[in-house]
Amino acid sequence: MDRPMRKIYVAGHRGMVGGAILRQLQARKNAGEALTLITRTHAELDLTSQADVRDFMMSERPDVVILAAARVGGIMANNTYPADFIYENLMIECNVIHQAFAAGVRQLLQLGSSCIYPRDAAQPMAEDALLTGTLEPTNEPYAIAKIAGIKLCESYNRQHGVDYRSVMPTNLYGQGDNFHPQNSHVLPALIHRFHEAARDELDEVVIWGTGKPMREFLHVDDMAEASLFVLDLPQETYSANTQPMLSHINVGTGTDVSIGALAQMVADATGFKGRLTFDSSKPDGTMRKLMNVSRLADMGWQAKIALKDGLQETYDWFLQQETVRS
Ligand SMILES: NC(=O)C1=CN([C@@H]2O[C@H](COP(=O)(O)OP(=O)(O)OC[C@H]3O[C@@H](n4cnc5c(N)ncnc54)[C@H](OP(=O)(O)O)[C@@H]3O)[C@@H](O)[C@H]2O)C=CC1
Numbered sequence: 001m002d003r004p005m006r007k008i009y010v011a012g013h014r015g016m017v018g019g020a021i022l023r024q025l026q027a028r029k030n031a032g033e034a035l036t037l038i039t040r041t042h043a044e045l046d047l048t049s050q051a052d053v054r055d056f057m058m059s060e061r062p063d064v065v066i067l068a069a070a071r072v073g074g075i076m077a078n079n080t081y082p083a084d085f086i087y088e089n090l091m092i093e094c095n096v097i098h099q100a101f102a103a104g105v106r107q108l109l110q111l112g113s114s115c116i117y118p119r120d121a122a123q124p125m126a127e128d129a130l131l132t133g134t135l136e137p138t139n140e141p142y143a144i145a146k147i148a149g150i151k152l153c154e155s156y157n158r159q160h161g162v163d164y165r166s167v168m169p170t171n172l173y174g175q176g177d178n179f180h181p182q183n184s185h186v187l188p189a190l191i192h193r194f195h196e197a198a199r200d201e202l203d204e205v206v207i208w209g210t211g212k213p214m215r216e217f218l219h220v221d222d223m224a225e226a227s228l229f230v231l232d233l234p235q236e237t238y239s240a241n242t243q244p245m246l247s248h249i250n251v252g253t254g255t256d257v258s259i260g261a262l263a264q265m266v267a268d269a270t271g272f273k274g275r276l277t278f279d280s281s282k283p284d285g286t287m288r289k290l291m292n293v294s295r296l297a298d299m300g301w302q303a304k305i306a307l308k309d310g311l312q313e314t315y316d317w318f319l320q321q322e323t324v325r326s
């Protein structure tokens with residue numbers, strides 16, 4: 001049966017995840033799905049402004065909101081700018097979720113993060129590990145904001161009977177990533193650093209921390225597909241697989257790799273031939289955060305893009321951007 005026309009607002013469409021979601025929605029629209037896609041850049045609409053978000057929601061009145069806008073960064077950015085991470089993310093979530101509700105939006109999907117789980121959670125981390133222990137200090141402010149986002153959705157669902165869903169991605173990477181040397185996540189930071197070292201024929205590349213922490217990496221195209229999969233689930237299926245007080249769903253690959261092994265993969269992809277050294281004065285953060293992805297797998301979705309392939313594709317994309325910039 002054909003669906004009625006749906007007007008979807010993608011918040012954060014210029015970001016890595018929002019961009020990938022928009023590309024997939026645009027492809028569906030081009031294939032004939034009845035969709036109207038709405039976007040605003042950060043300059044056009046600051047989502048930390050309650051009045052501006054209210055005016056926007058009231059004038060556009062979308063049917064569906066996908067919240068992929070956030071203040072995002074790696075371990076160093078989180079540790080250096082904790083006030084920005086908690087304030088901006090809380091404001092964005094409160095404004096977008098509440099004003100969407102006030103404008104009559106029945107369906108919403110928001111993105112959290114695997115850092116919502118306790119630092120010492122049993123591995124792999126299942127959804128019910130939420131709020132069972134102490135958070136990792138390097139990103140606690142961001143994690144608190146992300147937990148608030150889940151609880152906002154649950155509360156509006158309980159009190160108002162709307163259908164607001166939350167997905168919790170593991171560490172993401174891919175086209176549109178941020179390759180900033182200090183503020184980015186590990187995978188794009190290492191692509192940048194190893195690329196420059198290979199280009200300049202350096203002897204050594206320094207990796208932060210001990211190299212021992214384990215991380216799980218999901219390609220952003222898989223993440224976008226999973227987001228739309230969760231959004232499209234019939235409400236009965238989503239509700240049957242979640243509970244009113246546990247409404248979030250993990251998204252990951254189910255496998256992880258040490259930072260040391262990841263660094264070697266990046267060295268190989270970039271052709272770096274020198275030495276890898278580890279700077280243990282930099283924080284390791286959580287030692288392991290592998291997602292238990294069985295809930296999503298039971299509903300019928302699993303990741304497709306292998307890390308080796310996704311890494312090569314991301315490096316190719318980085319090289320294209322370098323060419324555009326030069
Ligand atoms: N990247 C990752 O590894 C992970 C990401 N996530 C989550 O996925 C979601 C998307 O992240 P990702 O795509 O990586 O992040 P990006 O930084 O790539 O994109 C975030 C987007 O949000 C926009 N934005 C930020 N603040 C505002 C604001 N005040 N008003 C309007 N727009 C704003 C940014 O615009 P501008 O750049 O112009 O400021 C940008 O377009 C986030 O919720 C993040 O927490 C979860 C786990 C891992």
Ligand SMILES: C[C@H]1O[C@H](OP(=O)(O)OP(=O)(O)OC[C@H]2O[C@@H](n3cnc4c(=O)[nH]c(N)nc43)[C@H](O)[C@@H]2O)[C@@H](O)[C@@H](O)C1=O
Binds near residue numbers: 075113114207208284
């Ligand atoms: C997605 C996730 O992202 C963040 O958590 P994180 O997983 O710790 O993220 P990260 O990618 O920055 O680091 C992963 C590991 O890698 C090591 N590492 C080595 N060398 C570099 C390096 O050059 N840069 C960075 N950033 N890390 C490096 C680093 O020391 C750490 O051990 C949170 O902000 C959190 O809020 C969140 O949600």
